[in-house]
Amino acid sequence: MPELPEVEVVRRGLARWTTGARVEAVEVLHPRPVRRHVQGPADLVARLVGVRVDDVVRRGKFLWLELDSGEALLAHLGMSGQLLLEPPDAPDEKHLRVRLRLSGDALEGRELRFVDQRMFGGLSVVDLLPTPDGLPGGTGGLAPEVPTAVGGDGGTAAARGPVGVPSSPRLPEGVAHIARDPFDPHLDEAALVDRLRTRRSGVKRSLLDQGLLSGVGNIYADEALWRARLHGERPASGLTRPGARALLGHVRDVMAEALAVGGTSFDSLYVDVNGASGYFERGLAVYGREGRPCPRCGAPVRREAFANRSSHSCPVCQPRPRTVRA
DNA sequence: ATTACCGCCTGCTGGC
DNA sequence: TGCCAGCAGGCGGTAA
Numbered sequence: 001m002p003e004l005p006e007v008e009v010v011r012r013g014l015a016r017w018t019t020g021a022r023v024e025a026v027e028v029l030h031p032r033p034v035r036r037h038v039q040g041p042a043d044l045v046a047r048l049v050g051v052r053v054d055d056v057v058r059r060g061k062f063l064w065l066e067l068d069s070g071e072a073l074l075a076h077l078g079m080s081g082q083l084l085l086e087p088p089d090a091p092d093e094k095h096l097r098v099r100l101r102l103s104g105d106a107l108e109g110r111e112l113r114f115v116d117q118r119m120f121g122g123l124s125v126v127d128l129l130p131t132p133d134g135l136p137g138g139t140g141g142l143a144p145e146v147p148t149a150v151g152g153d154g155g156t157a158a159a160r161g162p163v164g165v166p167s168s169p170r171l172p173e174g175v176a177h178i179a180r181d182p183f184d185p186h187l188d189e190a191a192l193v194d195r196l197r198t199r200r201s202g203v204k205r206s207l208l209d210q211g212l213l214s215g216v217g218n219i220y221a222d223e224a225l226w227r228a229r230l231h232g233e234r235p236a237s238g239l240t241r242p243g244a245r246a247l248l249g250h251v252r253d254v255m256a257e258a259l260a261v262g263g264t265s266f267d268s269l270y271v272d273v274n275g276a277s278g279y280f281e282r283g284l285a286v287y288g289r290e291g292r293p294c295p296r297c298g299a300p301v302r303r304e305a306f307a308n309r310s311s312h313s314c315p316v317c318q319p320r321p322r323t324v325r326a
Numbered sequence: 327a328t329t330a331c332c333g334c335c336t337g338c339t340g341g342c
Numbered sequence: 343t344g345c346c347a348g349c350a351g352g353c354g355g356t357a358a
Contacts, residue, residue, distance in 0.1 A: 309351055
């Protein structure tokens with residue numbers, strides 16, 4: 001399930017190999033992943049052929065290619081989307097949805113493929129609009145190399161290192177409602193802390209609200225809450241300012257550690273542009289580990305229903321809040 | 327404005 | 343063996 005670290009790994013791969021490339025041809029093999037391009041698949045193709053990729057930018061889990069036409073190829077990986085760079089003679093994946101033939105020196109002939117089993121994700125071409133505040137819209141450019149080291153101390157240094165460079169001060173149409181993410185240098189953390197503390201819903205639900213803070217999904221929400229020793233159903237309004245700041249620090253830390261080892265690959269559904277898995281699964285303390293010992297206290301990890309999915313936590317380190325009587 | 331829930335998708339697993 | 347319910351879950355839409 002691609003969350004911010006996984007999308008950033010993909011962004012870096014695309015930035016490295018497709019910046020400056022030109023789109024030669026586009027083939028839409030399934031209509032569903034381009035459903036958000038309201039003018040239809042033929043229009044999407046027409047807008048892409050002949051344009052050049054100027055930058056690859058990410059905000060939260062949204063990713064886009066800035067095009068020299070003034071538009072953006074906007075992508076969301078959803079649950080199972082992949083953007084792969086492959087030789088044209090590689091066999092088509094079973095769930096290949098869109099193929100983009102590109103020309104560019106760094107590509108060495110490879111084409112870009114959007115592969116998506118469940119089709120929650122998709123591609124569209126939309127206008128690039130100025131940001132309301134005039135600040136960069138997200139993280140772009142050629143970031144430092146993704147470290148290939150596996151294991152080690154979990155990437156404490158990486159948690160403090162640079163994540164990317166600012167993009168142009170533009171956002172694709174329809175992305176303005178997505179908040180800045182924890183790696184964005186223009187995230188207003190004080191304002192976020194104050195806003196978080198006005199929320200009446202649970203702190204996990206708040207972390208997952210992409211309009212408040214973007215990039216956090218179910219995995220990293222559970223991991224950050226474990227680090228902060230908070231149960232996800234604690235009301236966000238009950239956080240102190242230092243408590244909220246500490247929680248955001250844990251969100252940033254766990255995501256930076258995951259990024260440093262290529263992200264989390266739970267099943268084969270998340271891979272980088274070369275098809276390689278990430279290694280952070282071994283860094284997870286609670287997510288997907290029901291019944292196994294809490295790394296901190298040894299109590300068996302608990303799984304609870306949460307909004308038609310699951311939450312994982314330690315029953316000792318993260319006690320449930322007192323049941324609130326209506 | 328905030329909050330919560332539903333529907334969208336496919337593949338896999340477990341129970342009967 | 344086959345069938346089906348349940349599960350994975352991010353996000354847009356909608357209703358309260």
